[in-house]
Amino acid sequence: MAEPSQRTPDRLRPPEGLWRRRVASFGHAGRGVWSALRSEVHLRFHALATVIVIGLGFYCGITRLEWALVAISVAGVWAAELMNTAIEALTDLASPAYHPLAGKAKDVAAGAVLLAALGALLVGALVFVPRFI
Numbered sequence: 001m002a003e004p005s006q007r008t009p010d011r012l013r014p015p016e017g018l019w020r021r022r023v024a025s026f027g028h029a030g031r032g033v034w035s036a037l038r039s040e041v042h043l044r045f046h047a048l049a050t051v052i053v054i055g056l057g058f059y060c061g062i063t064r065l066e067w068a069l070v071a072i073s074v075a076g077v078w079a080a081e082l083m084n085t086a087i088e089a090l091t092d093l094a095s096p097a098y099h100p101l102a103g104k105a106k107d108v109a110a111g112a113v114l115l116a117a118l119g120a121l122l123v124g125a126l127v128f129v130p131r132f133i
């Protein structure tokens with residue numbers, strides 16, 4: 001039998017029933033986004049950028065296809081930043097001391113965020129710049 005400290009806390013134990021488990025999964029995911037938002041300055045910057053882009057979209061009256069491109073780009077940046085945060089946390093847990101592989105994991109995760117952000121910047125430029133010139 002597991003030591004008390006190793007047992008799953010009650011609030012994390014999966015509830016009975018398929019639907020209850022699905023709803024609980026949404027709760028865990030929401031808690032993850034919220035906790036990352038509180039700890040990561042970059043994510044708060046993305047939140048602000050997302051609000052500005054949505055406002056610009058309405059202001060410029062962009063088309064449905066453009067909304068789809070903007071939505072994919074914004075979601076891509078959020079997903080990459082959340083994965084980066086998760087990898088940073090796991091890396092700090094697994095290797096608090098310096099290790100080249102820990103550095104590589106963090107650098108590669110940061111690279112994913114950079115690529116997603118560059119893609120979003122390109123989409124934003126292609127969609128919005130022509131409307132202002």
Ligand SMILES: Nc1ncnc2c1ncn2[C@@H]1O[C@H](COP(=O)(O)OP(=O)(O)OP(=O)(O)O)[C@@H](O)[C@H]1O
Binds near residue numbers: 042
């Ligand atoms: N345990 C480690 N071993 C080796 N290199 C590390 C380690 N921790 C961090 N690094 C190096 O330092 C860089 C910065 O790491 P850090 O944890 O400060 O993330 P960050 O880029 O500041 O991210 P954020 O600002 O989102 O917290 C990493 O990209 C990596 O190159």
